[in-house]
Amino acid sequence: xxxxxxxxxxxxxxxxxxxxxxxxxxxxxxxxxxxxxxxxxxxxxxxxxxxxxxxxxxxxxxxxxxxxxxxxxxxxxxxxxxxxxxxxxxxxxxxxxxxxxxxxxxxxxxxxxxxxxxxxxxxxxxxxxxxxxxxxxxxxxxxxxxxxxxxxxxxxxxxxxxxxxxxxxxxxxxxxxxxxxxxxxxxxxxxxxxxxxxxxxxxxxxxxxxxxxxxxxxxxxxxxxxxxxxxxxxxxxxxxxxxxxxxxxxxxxxxxxxxxxxxxxxxxxxxxxxxxxxxxxxxxxxxxxxxxxxxxxxxxxxxxxxxxxxxxxxxxxxxxxxxxxxxxxxxxxxxxxxxxxxxxxxxx
Numbered sequence: 001x002x003x004x005x006x007x008x009x010x011x012x013x014x015x016x017x018x019x020x021x022x023x024x025x026x027x028x029x030x031x032x033x034x035x036x037x038x039x040x041x042x043x044x045x046x047x048x049x050x051x052x053x054x055x056x057x058x059x060x061x062x063x064x065x066x067x068x069x070x071x072x073x074x075x076x077x078x079x080x081x082x083x084x085x086x087x088x089x090x091x092x093x094x095x096x097x098x099x100x101x102x103x104x105x106x107x108x109x110x111x112x113x114x115x116x117x118x119x120x121x122x123x124x125x126x127x128x129x130x131x132x133x134x135x136x137x138x139x140x141x142x143x144x145x146x147x148x149x150x151x152x153x154x155x156x157x158x159x160x161x162x163x164x165x166x167x168x169x170x171x172x173x174x175x176x177x178x179x180x181x182x183x184x185x186x187x188x189x190x191x192x193x194x195x196x197x198x199x200x201x202x203x204x205x206x207x208x209x210x211x212x213x214x215x216x217x218x219x220x221x222x223x224x225x226x227x228x229x230x231x232x233x234x235x236x237x238x239x240x241x242x243x244x245x246x247x248x249x250x251x252x253x254x255x256x257x258x259x260x261x262x263x264x265x266x267x268x269x270x271x272x273x274x275x276x277x278x279x280x281x282x283x284x285x286x287x288x289x290x291x292x293x294x295x296x297x298x299x300x301x302x303x304x305x306x307x308x309x310x311x312x313x314x315x316x317x318x319x320x321x322x323x324x325x326x327x328x329x330x331x332x333x334x335x336x337x338x339x340x341x342x343x344x345x346x347x348x
Contacts, residue, residue, distance in 0.1 A: 300324030
């Protein structure tokens with residue numbers, strides 16, 4: 001299975017996953033052979049990417065939340081936050097329940113803290129970002145065996161952490177903060193304060209959650225914002241790490257990066273900006289090369305990542321499609337079993 005741009009489809013490809021409308025109704029079912037009229041309809045509906053079946057071994061993508069469940073949560077969070085105006089918070093309380101639903105959904109999965117997950121880069125949608133952040137931080141909290149009440153507070157904080165971005169008239173999608181004017185940058189860095197201020201007098205959200213929202217962009221070395229705080233609680237440190245990673249791969253306040261680049265960012269700032277122990281826990285379940293990624297090995301061969309090896313986030317199983325001379329081949333290599341072969345490059 002591979003993710004393909006609709007514009008690149010030629011017809012006769014077979015869908016590997018259902019395609020849904022914006023109302024989350026099935027438009028085309030898995031197994032459908034794409035005719036030209038189907039492709040044109042996808043373009044009309046602004047559906048840009050679909051999963052296509054490939055011959056040979058299939059990719060196995062492991063997601064924290066199933067796509068239909070994630071879409072349902074995203075619609076809920078979006079409908080609540082889009083109706084919100086500053087200091088009118090009656091509907092926001094529903095996000096407490098949504099956080100619990102997400103946590104419960106994750107807990108229902110077998111071996112949830114033992115898996116390696118394929119977390120993929122995507123567009124800078126703050127609602128999807130909030131759902132993904134909630135999922136990532138929940139996994140970290142569960143692996144750290146934190147109390148249920150603390151996990152709940154973390155989940156609520158994640159869904160509300162970027163509330164302040166809704167009060168800004170600044171373009172921050174897929175661009176570096178250094179590209180903003182001095183005035184725009186100062187305003188952007190206030191978004192945690194705006195969110196905290198809007199929620200400060202609310203009794204349905206804990207003081208701990210409010211502080212996580214205020215401190216989610218702070219860093220251990222004092223390089224964060226808005227307060228340049230360094231005395232940061234464990235729960236805040238979890239959110240900071242998960243948020244920094246997810247912002248990188250969806251392009252919020254930065255240029256969008258590949259997953260392996262976001263992983264390297266966390267590694268290079270381990271014990272500097274971020275709590276090293278929590279970074280290690282995060283990286284335990286984060287696939288460096290998600291299923292479907294096109295890679296080149298140190299032997300010069302090109303292939304697609306099929307699935308992950310448990311306990312080896314950077315050594316997946318790869319289907320080799322071209323040898324070092326560019327000649328088409330079809331063989332599978334398990335990098336967990338071949339010590340001298342590793343991924344050297346991700347092909348854009």
